[in-house]
Amino acid sequence: MKKKLWMIFGPVIVAIVALLILLWTPINFKTVTSHKIDQASTSLDVRVLKGESVKNAAEKENYIPIIGSSELSRMDPFHPSSMAQKYHWKNKPFLLGNPGTASLTQTLNVSGMSNLKNQKAVVIISPQWFTKKGVPSDAFKYFLSPLQITGFISNSNHGNKKMNKYIANRILDLDSDLGTIETNALLRIADGKNITSFQRFYIGNISRNSLKNQDSLFGTISLNDHQDKINKAAAQLPKDYDYKDLNKLAVKMAKRHSRENDLQIGDSFYRKQLYRRIHRYKNAHTKVNYNQSPEYNDFEAMLYMFNQNHTEVMFVIQPVNPKWIKYTGMPKDSLANFSKKIKYQLKSQGFNNIVDLTHEKNPNYIAEDTIHMGWRGWLILDKHLEPYYKSKKADPNKTNYKMNSYFLTKKWADNMSF
Amino acid sequence: MHNITPYSSPHYFIYLLALLLPIIIGLLYGKRFRIYDFFATVVILAITFFGGDARQGISLIFYILFEMIVVFAYKHYRKNHNNFWVFSSAVVLAIVPLVFVKLDPILKNATISLFAFMGISYLTFKAVEIIMELRDGTIKEIKPTEFVRFLLFFPTISSGPIDRFRRFQKDVLKVPSREKYLELLHTGTNRLMLGLVYKFILGYFFGTLLLPKVSILALSYGDQAPLGISWALVAYMYTYSMYLFFDFAGYSLFAVAISNFMGVETPMNFKQPFKSVNIKDFWNRWHITLSFWFRDFIYMRLIFMMMKKKLIKSRITMANIGYVALFLIMGFWHGVTWYYIVYGIFHACAMITNDAWLRYKKKHRQQIPSNKFTKALAIFITFNVVCFSFLIFSGFLNTLWFS
Numbered sequence: 149m150k151k152k153l154w155m156i157f158g159p160v161i162v163a164i165v166a167l168l169i170l171l172w173t174p175i176n177f178k179t180v181t182s183h184k185i186d187q188a189s190t191s192l193d194v195r196v197l198k199g200e201s202v203k204n205a206a207e208k209e210n211y212i213p214i215i216g217s218s219e220l221s222r223m224d225p226f227h228p229s230s231m232a233q234k235y236h237w238k239n240k241p242f243l244l245g246n247p248g249t250a251s252l253t254q255t256l257n258v259s260g261m262s263n264l265k266n267q268k269a270v271v272i273i274s275p276q277w278f279t280k281k282g283v284p285s286d287a288f289k290y291f292l293s294p295l296q297i298t299g300f301i302s303n304s305n306h307g308n309k310k311m312n313k314y315i316a317n318r319i320l321d322l323d324s325d326l327g328t329i330e331t332n333a334l335l336r337i338a339d340g341k342n343i344t345s346f347q348r349f350y351i352g353n354i355s356r357n358s359l360k361n362q363d364s365l366f367g368t369i370s371l372n373d374h375q376d377k378i379n380k381a382a383a384q385l386p387k388d389y390d391y392k393d394l395n396k397l398a399v400k401m402a403k404r405h406s407r408e409n410d411l412q413i414g415d416s417f418y419r420k421q422l423y424r425r426i427h428r429y430k431n432a433h434t435k436v437n438y439n440q441s442p443e444y445n446d447f448e449a450m451l452y453m454f455n456q457n458h459t460e461v462m463f464v465i466q467p468v469n470p471k472w473i474k475y476t477g478m479p480k481d482s483l484a485n486f487s488k489k490i491k492y493q494l495k496s497q498g499f500n501n502i503v504d505l506t507h508e509k510n511p512n513y514i515a516e517d518t519i520h521m522g523w524r525g526w527l528i529l530d531k532h533l534e535p536y537y538k539s540k541k542a543d544p545n546k547t548n549y550k551m552n553s554y555f556l557t558k559k560w561a562d563n564m565s566f
Numbered sequence: 567m568h569n570i571t572p573y574s575s576p577h578y579f580i581y582l583l584a585l586l587l588p589i590i591i592g593l594l595y596g597k598r599f600r601i602y603d604f605f606a607t608v609v610i611l612a613i614t615f616f617g618g619d620a621r622q623g624i625s626l627i628f629y630i631l632f633e634m635i636v637v638f639a640y641k642h643y644r645k646n647h648n649n650f651w652v653f654s655s656a657v658v659l660a661i662v663p664l665v666f667v668k669l670d671p672i673l674k675n676a677t678i679s680l681f682a683f684m685g686i687s688y689l690t691f692k693a694v695e696i697i698m699e700l701r702d703g704t705i706k707e708i709k710p711t712e713f714v715r716f717l718l719f720f721p722t723i724s725s726g727p728i729d730r731f732r733r734f735q736k737d738v739l740k741v742p743s744r745e746k747y748l749e750l751l752h753t754g755t756n757r758l759m760l761g762l763v764y765k766f767i768l769g770y771f772f773g774t775l776l777l778p779k780v781s782i783l784a785l786s787y788g789d790q791a792p793l794g795i796s797w798a799l800v801a802y803m804y805t806y807s808m809y810l811f812f813d814f815a816g817y818s819l820f821a822v823a824i825s826n827f828m829g830v831e832t833p834m835n836f837k838q839p840f841k842s843v844n845i846k847d848f849w850n851r852w853h854i855t856l857s858f859w860f861r862d863f864i865y866m867r868l869i870f871m872m873m874k875k876k877l878i879k880s881r882i883t884m885a886n887i888g889y890v891a892l893f894l895i896m897g898f899w900h901g902v903t904w905y906y907i908v909y910g911i912f913h914a915c916a917m918i919t920n921d922a923w924l925r926y927k928k929k930h931r932q933q934i935p936s937n938k939f940t941k942a943l944a945i946f947i948t949f950n951v952v953c954f955s956f957l958i959f960s961g962f963l964n965t966l967w968f969s
Binding site for chain 1 (some may be wrong): 595744748751752759
């Protein structure tokens with residue numbers, strides 16, 4: 149009987165043992181090569197955002213992350229990845245952001261980038277994140293990384309208490325079906341208590357180690373590949389960098405690609421997304437207001453993360469296509485007010501490197517479609533990025549942030565006079 | 567804690583296998599530990615229905631009590647009487663909780679679904695089967711404990727396969743010989759592993775990785791042609807069909823495998839359905855225990871009644887009415903929405919057409935060729951008809967057209 153039982157269950161037992169080894173062994177699977185990092189830097193694959201291994205490997209090489217959202221996928225010739233490749237920037241952009249990623253997702257993302265310490269980063273802020281209700285629960289859940297949650301929980305005993313409390317509360321608000329042990333640990337952090345030693349052991353060792361191994365085993369298998377797109381984009385650029393020439397080229401290309409409408413919106417986007425329902429947007433945004441939003445608090449949590457890591461950050465406030473503003477009847481001062489409020493939050497805490505593209509003197513073709521940077525928008529940004537990308541080390545004089553927990557309160561989120 | 571859906575997470579398998587171990591050892595040594603079986607059932611049901619929100623569990627308890635009253639009242643009555651209307655009322659009473667649950671979503675704010683819990687359909691099928699067989703006289707004796715054990719047999723509680731009472735009794739009343747049991751362990755293990763591949767690799771691939779992408783694509787082309795027809799929609803149809811099969815067949819394999827470990831040979835639910843040569847063949851291979859239940863307890867009974875009462879002379883018409891009734895009921899059972907009902911009507915039409923074709927073929931046997939190629943063609947056509955029906959079933963057209 150023993151032999152027969154072994155014939156039946158033996159293979160299963162061997163398979164289970166092999167699986168356990170694969171998931172929990174401390175072996176470092178060397179799956180992340182420089183080629184993989186290069187691919188990941190423009191792939192925009194969700195696994196890159198939710199994982200940790202590639203990003204942290206990239207921090208050891210010549211990459212500076214650009215943290216943003218949907219605009220990162222607008223890969224025209226003036227996109228930073230294309231420009232960096234063509235004009236041989238010292239460091240290359242590592243793109244982190246997808247349609248739907250906002251401050252809270254990026255806060256956890258940054259918390260997982262342990263190698264970002266004393267390094268530089270770029271954040272592209274979209275005014276559209278700052279809606280009355282803040283980030284939709286579905287979008288947050290979709291990008292929520294179990295690996296980063298375990299990291300956040302294990303690190304919760306040090307770091308800023310108020311920030312940890314805030315983040316834990318927000319995660320619990322937006323996602324109610326985490327694992328039981330994780331939920332209980334977050335509840336304790338939200339209460340301002342330390343996690344129990346069992347929670348620390350289970351989350352920090354058992355579950356984190358297995359998720360880490362999964363990340364390094366499967367995190368870079370058949371990633372989305374945008375290298376061809378970048379190559380094609382870069383090939384359209386002239387050999388030498390000259391801002392005036394490039395500016396002309398950007399206008400020329402933009403004109404060629406937006407013939408079918410008079411809103412300066414790229415034709416392919418217009419055809420796919422707008423053509424049938426453009427009339428619905430006519431004067432649809434007359435009541436838009438980006439000044440009262442829980443997103444301001446989420447954004448503050450991200451700033452706390454940067455402070456904790458002594459990361460030097462360049463903030464970019466993304467423009468909106470001016471023709472689109474007119475068409476949708478967006479109030480003139482809504483963007484100005486937004487930019488004023490977010491800048492106050494940044495500057496008063498010592499985040500002084502801000503590139504505000506919301507009021508450029510010549511806003512023609514600054515956006516590739518409605519609300520996403522492109523063409524001239526990228527080009528203007530590149531002018532700021534190129535010198536910033538000369539070194540990837542943070543300047544210690546520029547990371548003396550003075551954090552103010554007032555910005556984590558609802559009072560600030562709703563504040564209209566600043 | 568949360569309620570854990572059976573076979574959905576690694577935790578469930580760990581709890582399950584730990585609980586099964588004493589049963590397996592017992593059976594290897596020729597013993598069934600009745601009290602332990604009962605204990606294991608209680609634990610598993612607690613994990614499934616009382617994990618977090620206990621409402622499902624309470625519903626389950628009341629549902630079982632209600633069905634017991636109906637079944638045993640009818641059993642008592644049946645000893646000396648056999649009135650058609652009393653029988654019909656018993657069947658209606660037995661399905662009332664299920665009907666309420668199915669009607670609930672279309673009534674706004676109603677809470678008539680007193681007994682909502684996962685798997686209510688499958689328990690109802692079993693209860694109705696017992697009432698029907700009590701009337702036929704094929705089941706004469708059934709004890710309350712046997713009834714509860716049959717209904718609450720935990721490997722199949724959430725989604726079948728739907729076993730039959732007498733077949734089930736035969737297995738649980740005896741202990742298989744060691745040789746026979748080792749064989750059951752062997753096939754059970756194979757099924758468990760195949761189920762893992764089906765549900766968590768192939769089902770995951772088609773359902774979680776591919777389907778959302780295809781869905782977004784199909785929706786983005788939704789404005790560009792009449793009825794939103796696009797190649798992406800065709801891709802959605804096949805992707806969804808593959809997902810549906812691998813997910814459900816995977817689950818069914820788990821249910822049969824765990825039954826096998828407990829020394830019960832629960833019937834299989836799928837037999838390579840995409841190899842079917844016609845739609846009738848398909849229903850003999852797809853969700854077999856459900857289609858056989860509908861055949862035995864709805865279709866055959868309807869035909870028999872029509873013959874006895876001589877309502878209709880033509881056998882063909884009789885069969886066709888039977889198909890329409892069967893598939894309409896199946897459609898409503900899936901849920902009271904237009905696409906489930908259209909799915910039912912579509913399959914009824916397919917069955918009627920198929921019967922007509924088979925009759926035609928029989929008459930013209932000399933003229934119609936039959937070889938490898940015609941068989942391949944038959945499989946191809948059946949496969950596409952079936953996949954199209956699953957596109958209706960998926961409800962995707964509802965999203966595409968109406969929202």
